[in-house]
Amino acid sequence: MQPIVSDDIRLVQLLVQGDKAGFEEIYNRYHPKLYRIALSKVRTQENAMELVQDVFLDLWVRRGEVEITDLERYLCSAIKYKVLDHFKKEFHRKRYMQFAQLGNLDQSSSTEETLAFNELTRSVLECIDKLPEKTRKIFELSRIQHTSSDEISTLLNIPLRTVEYHISQGLKALRSNLKDYILLLMLTFWTWW
16 A cells, blocks of 8 residues: 555654654655665575664654655665665775685785785775775675675666676776776786795
């Protein structure tokens, strides 16, 4: 059953006024849909539930700061961004663990190789962090989370060509900003083999 638009407008008005019953109605109405969206992406009930709770917490805390014209669209966008933030945090956690393991496992590499690898890693991460927000999110989903372009298009509700454009922009920025490190990378890998 689709909610009546004017009903959503009234609920948003109640929310802005701090009406807890209005907030509860919003929660009860949209929680199942947001949960399904989150679960389809993060694939664990615990993470999906946490992301949905974060959306509703933010909605309550920021109720007087945001202007909501379409409640359902606002909440669906909010859960999509929470999912993206979840993947970003997960990526950074995994990346940290991988680099920590590399540092522990590769005791035989020379100090110069280790410093070169650390410098290259830092430069790559800085370059990715400097990308425009939309390009960075799409690039991380594609190249780090190994999400297909079609899945990114669906997740972010944007055309496939837009996804491909942002991926190519991210790759172009990496090539441009890291050209000085390509030789260093080749030399480092050559010595490992």
